[in-house]
Amino acid sequence: MKQQLDYLKETPSQTAGPYVHIGLAPGAAGFDIYREELGHDIAGPNAKGERIRVEGVVIDGMGSPVKDVLLEAWQANSEGIYAHPEGGGEVEDGFRGWGRIITDFETGEWGFDTVKPGKVRPRVKLGSGVSEKVAASNPDWQGRMESHAPMAPHISLWIVSRGINIGLNTRMYFADEEQANVEDPVLNLIEWENRRATLLAKRQGERDGVPLYRFEIRLQGDNETVFFDV
């Protein structure tokens, strides 16, 4: 008998298409249907830490802004804790850490308000399928059980739109966190040092009294943003 692996297979992705707003941001599509649309408030009113504004644009391989893109942000609070059972602890009441951001149909500009995330501390040990007990008994495996080094403040972004067949994952770091960025284990995975800069949002003054960061995502070509296979 031939041995079989009986895992199911992940459902394949398809583009979100040009009318993604109908489902995920119906107000932007032009109609009001839900009591409350999800993803408008990332940090909530009680979040501690520094309030910031992030703005940017997504640019295609022709140099044109992508005007029908939808981004989702996922971030820790100012103490580096995610609002999730495995996120490392408790977060402020109302802090979801997740948001949905759409572009202006005319300009392609997008923006969101949040708090600056903290360094994500190595509270969660991740192994490659090796239990701590086994690792403790076998020095060969201890390396795999080492905690990840602290990560510099970052916001994970997931980008979908017409023409994007499977959501693109990237991370936004803060250019003014120089020391933390130098030590960040993910930035350091990027062998081409000049590409790391594509993940840095630059601080550009203030908007309505709140620090403003600018983050441009280039899908293709010169200064192409680093995307991750997570």
Added chain:
Amino acid sequence: MKPAEYYQRDRTRQPPAHTPDYKTSVARSPRYSMISLQQSVSEITGPVFGHNDIDPIDNDLIKNYAKDQDPVGERIIVHGRVLDENARPVTNTLVEIWQANASGRYRHKKDTYLGALDPNFGGCGRTITDENGYYYFRTIKPGAYPWRNWVNNWRPAHIHVSVFGSSFSQRLITQLYFEGDPLIPLCPIVATIPDPDAIEQLIARLDMNASVPLDCIAYKFDIVLRGRRSTLFENRLEGN
């Protein structure tokens, strides 16, 4: 369960970024390789939703935008389970859908197709899977829809589906097609998927057993998200 990573994506079954027959992908596909990331807490966590976030009527597209009567079109139920690659149910996860009406017209200010809008149909719904990973929607079967790709391209009837799962790395948007639709093999967006078996996974099956006689016909559509590694060599194996 101990913190652990999710299985790597099987990219041979997923559409690549650059698929020239779907023209918009040409300028919107990265040219450099993705950087592979061993997952950290940033990837194994993701947003959590609850029943306070949505209303019970949100999964009923026949009623959730109806003004004075029900929308026009074929009344259908779309139902199924959200599972992971280990066949475990993905519970309490948010499923969102959107679609055109029976004429193939979207309620979106950018859609200018001459198919008529239906005053009683919005075209979006959302729900949260139950403790078995089960979900259902009631809606109208969408019509085919022309689009500017080749001169005479028509999308098969489809419903867009968005699922979160338990972690940001499971996040997925896809499209549901309907069994027997002859437009499926002609569609350049369907054809972005390289594996015929994977395409089959997007075709909802007519489900007479779940149909409501004299009311509503049903289609079944199960969704599979990435599986999670369990910790091997543990004394207890129930995690596997």
